[in-house]
Amino acid sequence: MPRVDIPGSKSLTARALFLAAAADGVTTLRRPLRSDDTEGFAEGLVRLGYRVGRTPDAWQVDGRPQGPAVREADVYCRDGATTARFLPTLVAAGHGTYRFDASPQMRRRPLLPLTRALRDLGVDLRHEEAEGHHPLTVEAAGVEGGDVVLDAGQSSQYLTALLLLGPLTRTGLRITVTDLVSAPYVEITLAMMRAFGVEVGREGDTYVVPPGGYRATTYAIEPDASTASYFFAAAAVTPGAEVTVPGLGEGALQGDLGFVDVLRRMGAQVTVGADRTTVRGTGELRGLTVNMRDVSDTMPTLAAIAPYASGPVRIEDVANTRVKECDRLEACASNLRRLGVDVATGPDWIEIRPGAAPEGAEITTYGDHRVVMSFAVTGLRTPGISFDDPGCVRKTFPGFHEAFAELRKDIVG
Structure with missing residues (x-):
């Protein structure tokens, strides 16, 4: 039974870096994702004057509740949407010109x-x-707070920021949300804020966030559930194949683990344990109609295996996937x-x-x-099947x- 060790969650790593930078004290992040997006976020923090110590298994961040240590900085966010949305929000609470x-890809995103x-x-x-x-400039002078109305129908990252x-x-802050997509990602944010000492209240569509700052902590990053979806799907389309991902189980924060429920509806055998999830291909893959608004990052995974279903696969309520990397x-x-x-x-x-x-055929990756x-x-x-830009997985x-080649060897031969 192949066991696949998935790298840390990108979503959790980005949030943890923001929280660590804002917290009072030194935060240790265990098993963070090391990728182009998260390295870009960490380097952005360094450009802003935060100390970020990086080892293979852990990152340490010296928090600065008062904001960036430098009064001027030029930050390049690479392709990272969390970097491009979270860092300008973080510096707004400081004092300086940033x-x-x-x-070009991220410049196109809203x-x-x-x-x-x-x-x-x-x-x-x-x-x-x-x-x-982008590009944009923030003339930061701290934020008083108060009431604000937000449309998060394109991206839940706006609300998270x-x-x-x-x-x-x-x-x-009192944030009233008029529309929201990918709501489980907001639940990740609230749970992580709680781990750093902040409890957010809820009054209908309004989130009530108290002042007072964050406290530093040690925080372990769970495996990335969106990335795990490819390995779970590989088992589902391969009769008799079985894939287990440790570290993602009943207590997982990430809503994208819900993708395995879609595979179960299609005929795969799914077992979610306390600290692991296993998917087994049964040789059956049924068609279905599914709303993927809350797990839209896994829409391409389902679309890619849909040709092997016994009937049509219709994926609905995924308008926000039109404003992702492509x-x-x-x-x-x-x-x-x-x-x-x-x-x-x-x-x-x-x-x-x-x-x-x-x-x-050759796949155009965009x-x-x-x-x-x-x-x-x-x-x-x-x-x-080949790819015009296979390296963009970095x-x-x-x-x-x-x-994935190792997995192919194990389940296909």
Whole structure:
């Protein structure tokens, strides 16, 4: 029975770095993810004057509740959405002039709901080129706090950024949310804030965040559930194959572990234990209609195995996947068509209609790590699949191809 050790969660690592930087004291992060995104976040903190000590198994961050140690900095956020959204929010609580820029891919991704909310809170923030996009400059002078209204219908990261900021304001925040996607990610944020000493209240659609700051701690990062989805899917499409991921079980924070419930509905055998999850392929993969609003990062994983289902697979309520690293909904559709699969799409849905066996082809990755990792699973059953940019997996899992090759050897031969 292959056991797959998945790297630490990107979502948890990014949140933990923000919390550690904001906390009073020295925080130790155990088993953080080391990837292009998280290294970029850590380097951004260093540019802002925070001390970040990095060893293979742990990172230590000297927190500064008062904000960055430097009064001026230029930070490059690479491709990282959490870096590009969280760091400008973090520095708003400090004092100084801070400029942020990002890769062309990240420059295309939207920021406006977050930056509009920050301006409503009195933050002096200027977009240098396209409104609502990087590059931007923050003239920080601390944040008083108060009431703010936020539309988080494109990304839950907007709400997470404001929640994380709340304890650093002078009077706290009341955040009223008009729309929210990927709600389980917000639950991750609230649980992690609790671990750093802050309890967020809830009054209907309003989150009540008290002032007072964070306390430093030692925090262990659990494996990345989105990354685990590729290995679980590999078992589901391979009759008799079984994959166990330790560290992800009943107490896991990440909502994306819910992807295994989709596999169960399709016919896979799933066992979720206290500290591990196992998926076994039964030789059956049924079609289904599924709402993936709350687990949308795993939409490409499901789309990539859908051609092997016995009936159509329709994935609904995933409009936000169009504003990720690429338009993931159309990326999946165009690549599946390239493999000879019948696909239809709408504004917020995709339907894959299995027919003849897919044919091998080069996958256009659009520089998106999740496109590569998803279609690697397709390649378990369809020979001849290659990628125009296989290296873009370094964003979240630099060793993915080696780990997946080992799994292929174990379950396929």
